[in-house]
Amino acid sequence: GAGVSQSPSNKVTEKGKDVELRCDPISGHTALYWYRQRLGQGLEFLIYFQGNSAPDKSGLPSDRFSAERTGESVSTLTIQRTQQEDSAVYLCASSPWLGGGWEQYFGPGTRLTVT
Amino acid sequence: AQTVTQSQPEMSVQEAETVTLSCTYDTSENNYYLFWYKQPPSRQMILVIRQEAYKQQNATENRFSVNFQKAAKSFSLKISDSQLGDTAMYFCAFISSGGSNYKLTFGKGTLLTVNP
Numbered sequence: 001g002a003g004v005s006q007s008p009s010n011k012v013t014e015k016g017k018d019v020e021l022r023c024d025p026i027s028g029h030t031a032l033y034w035y036r037q038r039l040g041q042g043l044e045f046l047i048y049f050q051g052n053s054a055p056d057k058s059g060l061p062s063d064r065f066s067a068e069r070t071g072e073s074v075s076t077l078t079i080q081r082t083q084q085e086d087s088a089v090y091l092c093a094s095s096p097w098l099g100g101g102w103e104q105y106f107g108p109g110t111r112l113t114v115t
Numbered sequence: 116a117q118t119v120t121q122s123q124p125e126m127s128v129q130e131a132e133t134v135t136l137s138c139t140y141d142t143s144e145n146n147y148y149l150f151w152y153k154q155p156p157s158r159q160m161i162l163v164i165r166q167e168a169y170k171q172q173n174a175t176e177n178r179f180s181v182n183f184q185k186a187a188k189s190f191s192l193k194i195s196d197s198q199l200g201d202t203a204m205y206f207c208a209f210i211s212s213g214g215s216n217y218k219l220t221f222g223k224g225t226l227l228t229v230n231p
Contacts, residue, residue, distance in 0.1 A: 100147065
């Protein structure tokens with residue numbers, strides 16, 4: 001079946017503009033995760049959803065970052081007033097249920113460049 | 116807080132040979148999972164192998180196997196009969212098996228190059 005998809009694949013934006021990144025998880029997966037990967041670094045956890053609920057927002061870098069999810073479907077990560085340090089690849093993953101025993105399936109990511 | 120350390124930023128190996136990637140981690144938990152993910156230039160993260168901490172037997176998946184040393188908090192990946200398609204970034208990752216912490220914690224990665 002279809003895997004996790006993300007759009008856009010690449011996004012170039014000017015400093016100070018808002019951006020929205022979209023994630024379509026695997027159908028039926030209740031858990032959804034967002035990670036950030038800066039150049040030459042490992043993945044940094046941002047937020048997870050169980051259904052449309054996000055119990056832990058502590059990974060979001062600042063209040064310029066927000067995320068929402070519609071039911072057990074699409075999720076959007078919004079970055080307001082982008083800064084150059086926001087430049088990174090943003091990866092989304094989904095799993096059938098929340099919990100360490102479930103494999104997280106990753107999307108191809110969105111490369112965000114803030115000029 | 117959990118941390119994952121990969122001490123080899125880059126490694127190379129000749130095709131058909133064997134290579135071992137190192138990973139150490141720090142946690143106070145007793146039950147958890149460890150993973151190796153592969154990230155080729157396409158950016159797609161692919162799960163290579165998974166180890167459950169309560170299992171003493173080392174996980175294997177075809178040419179990939181791990182050496183899990185729980186007391187030493189070490190989790191190395193061995194790739195046998197290396198193939199050109201194995202060229203990628205490899206990330207070691209940790210996740211708790213319980214509680215409310217559901218995030219994967221990743222190391223900084225090891226760039227593996229398989230040479231013909």
